[in-house]
Amino acid sequence: MANPKTKAGILLLHGDERFLIEEKAKATLDSWRSELVSDFGFERLEGQGLNAARLQDSVLQAPFLDPYRVVAVTMLPAARAEGFAAALVEVPASTRVLITVAGRLGGGNRLAKAVINAGGTVEEMTHLKGRSLSEWAATRATEHGLTPAMAAQVVRVTPPDLTIIDSELRKLAAYKASGSKLTDNLLPHPTPEALKIARGLSRGGMQPTSVAYRMARHISLVLEVRARQDRGESLSDVKSQMSEHPFVVQKAFDTARDADSNRLEAALRAIRDYEWEVKSGQIDPELGLDVLLTRL
Template identity: 20%
Template sequence: MAESVPVVYLLHGEDDFAVAKFVKELQGRLGDPSKAEMNTTRLDGGSFDLEELRAAAGTMPFLARRRLVILEDPGRKINNQSMREKFLGVLQGLPETTALILYEKKSLDKTHWLLKWAAQAGGRAYIRSFAVPRGPKMAEWIRSYAGERGGEITRQAAALLAETVGDDPRMTALEIDKLLAYVNFTCPVDVDDVETVAAYAGGRGDFFALIDAIARRDGSKAMGMLHILLDEQPPLILFFSLVGHFRLLLQTREVYEGGGQDAAVAKALGIHPYRAKKLTAQAKTLSMQTLENIYQRLHDYDLEIKTGQLDTELALETMIAALTG
């Protein structure tokens, strides 16, 4: 007796990059790209109806063994018990010539109705969680992805890139491809390569330049850099990034005044040595009193923003003008 293949693939989690890769691999099993696309139907969870799903899933594949139906965020519309029962009825009746991918763009709790159904469906259902890799797991993911692409990255460089880019696998993959091209796949990517080439990270490269300009009281440079950063991310996110950065600078300055250098800062703050080096260099240019004054000003702005007394972008511009004037 032939082993049954899954009819329903229940994927859930925030790592849409890994999900897209999984779906592409599954689609590749349908044959050449033109046939695969002909046998693929995509439905939106916010607008599909059950008859549309039933018709798509019940259509016989064309010159292929199976057809693929992809439904994202079905929970957006299947939001009451009656609809759930009808939806599960459709899943129960799916032919083996169809592979239905259900992708929920958030991690599901083990008590979620879809997970409970899939768990008791036996071999007809495949369940996989796609959590975004974070911290050390992201660094390992980076090394693994580099290997898949035919290159190599050192552990130290992977850790630095993970801290630089953050928890964004899609953007990280682009940075890895860029780094591998930079070394021409002839040697492992090292820390120097990451420092030279990796430009993303929510604009962090420019972020350090912004702080440097503030320390030099270069108002024109600081304001220009601020607006570049504002083009990359919402003002509120940038504001809180600034608060977090000056908190780190305060802690760095405290370690520095206690006789510590880069290594001591990295250990005390639990950050990568490269970032510790950058923070230490900046903290040396700003006195403890100056940093405390800036941090207090940010605290005051925070209160005014939260109470609606001050626009976030205006607060950032006002602060830059005050610190560099």
């Protein structure tokens, strides 16, 4: 039996939160595989259909070209987990084992005990809720270049599912990276920062007409939201009826309060004229974009 004070290269991940299990598994495998010098040192075994004898055979194999072997068992069914305890009775120092379980294991589970007896680690990933969910979302938002306030808003309007929350945060990050700073400085009148950002986007590879199209989409969104406000619709009504991300609708709703519909329509006409003049060769696209922003 391994010395319990010595952590062997064995990690068992189980629990109800599959997203966290898969994230921890990926990070662990990325770290372990970084020291391998060949593909021979890594073996992935699907938990469905796997048996203890097959796992034991893989664990006991000696490394060929690599300093150690990495064996990864993916999503072993929780109901069958105990039957694999015998496969970990002997784990060579030259083998690292990662096992992810589809579901939660009880405290007396024999596989979990076998991992601990071998000097390994057992981690349970539970569903996050309340404060822990908010803190996770805030950290995740920061990793995506967003603010904790954005994370809090996403948590409020989405189901408490980490996969969904992460997906929404990624969408927001993509939106932010693709020009939200421009639209933030566009209404009620373009600021000097808007001109600077527009130039940066066009000189960074985005076509000036694409920048103008992004501006038109934002103005159209604000115009539509303004029309809904005039009809007496609340923010929750607008969010439920529009396909845009709730955070984007929230920002448009705030902007629309002080917007003038006639000026918004005039701005759309100016953008339409700019695009026609560019396509007909009457003006330089980049210089024309500067002029357009000053006209708005």
